[in-house]
Every structure is written in C-alpha cells, then in structure tokens.
Amino acid sequence: MANRILIIEDEEKIARFTELELIHEGYEVEKCADGRTGLEMAESGGFSLVLLDIMLPGLNGLEVLRRLRKSSDVPVIMLTARDAVMDKVAGLDQGADDYITKPFAIEELLARIRLVLRRNSQGNDEVPRSEPDDLLRCGELTLSESHHEVRYAGKEIELTGREFDLLNILLLNKNIVLSRDSLLGKVWGYDYMGETNVVDVYIRYLRSKIDEVYGIRLIQTVRGVGYVIRDDNE
Numbered sequence: 001m002a003n004r005i006l007i008i009e010d011e012e013k014i015a016r017f018t019e020l021e022l023i024h025e026g027y028e029v030e031k032c033a034d035g036r037t038g039l040e041m042a043e044s045g046g047f048s049l050v051l052l053d054i055m056l057p058g059l060n061g062l063e064v065l066r067r068l069r070k071s072s073d074v075p076v077i078m079l080t081a082r083d084a085v086m087d088k089v090a091g092l093d094q095g096a097d098d099y100i101t102k103p104f105a106i107e108e109l110l111a112r113i114r115l116v117l118r119r120n121s122q123g124n125d126e127v128p129r130s131e132p133d134d135l136l137r138c139g140e141l142t143l144s145e146s147h148h149e150v151r152y153a154g155k156e157i158e159l160t161g162r163e164f165d166l167l168n169i170l171l172l173n174k175n176i177v178l179s180r181d182s183l184l185g186k187v188w189g190y191d192y193m194g195e196t197n198v199v200d201v202y203i204r205y206l207r208s209k210i211d212e213v214y215g216i217r218l219i220q221t222v223r224g225v226g227y228v229i230r231d232d233n234e
C-alpha cells in the first residue's frame, strides 16, 4: 500500500513541484494551501506523513503542528525559510520529526521522507507487512505458496505457474537431490505424457529469471541424478 503524504503549503509552485516528484516516487499525495484546512485534513487521519510549511494563511504551521499533536502523532516534516532558526527550534520542540530549509533539493527532501517513514514504521508494529507464515527461504530468496509470491532480497520475481510449482518443490525438498522423474511426477503429474526434458527446460527458465539476474547459483545440477537447492548455494 502506498504511503499517503499531505502537503500543506501555500506557495503553489513549490506545492505542485513537490507533489509531482512525490507521485513520481510512488507516493499518494494530497495538498492544501492554508493552515486551517491542512489541520482538518491531517487530523482526519490516513496520512503516513505531513509536509508542513510554516508561513501559511489561516493558521501558521507552528500552530497547526501544536494543535495536531493533541490528537495525532503522524510524522511531520516542517518546511522552513532559510535562516529561520527559531522556527526550526520551535517546530522540533512542538513535535516535528524533521525540517528542511527552502529552497530545498528534491533529493534531500525525498531522503528525509524515507528516513522519517522508516523510523516511524520501526516503532509501530502494524505498519510493516507481516511475513506469510508458510515462507520458504534459501538465502535471499523467499517463496510463499499462500501469496503465490517469489522474492529475491524483497524484490518480486514474476514466474509462470509451472515455474512456481517447480521452484516450490525444490525449496520444500531443500538439500535433497530430486531426480528428473521425481520432479516430473510432482510438478507435471505422474500421467504426464510429454517430453521428459521438460524439467530441464523449466530449470533453464528458472535460472534465467533468478540465477542469471541475481548472479547466484540457486539451482544446482547433480550430474546423472537431477537437481537440488542447497542452503550453501552461494
């Protein structure tokens, strides 16, 4: 689920530019240009983070923050004018998580957002997605049958149904060498009538999607016998 970010900033150019960059980074974004509306939106919840300008019409940013903190601990990054040291101190005193000085480099803002979100999710049990309990592992590779999902170092790998089944059987039998016939029976069914080299073909597909992409030797060939995935696969 994408993180939602609220931008409370009355300078249209900055707000628009920041919005576009954040959307480009995969965040969901809402924005508003005055303190009072911003406070209402922030209080209504559903945001992972708020970017809050200090000089705002309606209610200034420090006041928005002070009121928001009565009911919410949503992470807040203050947008402050250059040299406004007192604003930064006041913002942090009132519970801002970080601040950035305008004009800012977008890369710096993105880095601060990631940091604040990460920091916040660590102290919060409900944010990180729980791992499925049927997770099979080999090094950095994980496979979940219930989620029908294969990942390497957290990054999803797209597999066809057969490729998935074949990898699943190999991982379920980790450190056990499986013969081609055995794999054929388990994955294609014992009444399979096609070519027996179909196992080798699918092992090649898996290697091209995993081993070759990530530079590992996940699936080992045991000459004259079959295939195996071992724990010490590196």
Ligand code: CA
Pocket: 009, 010, 011, 053, 054, 055, 056
């Ligand atoms: Ca402003």
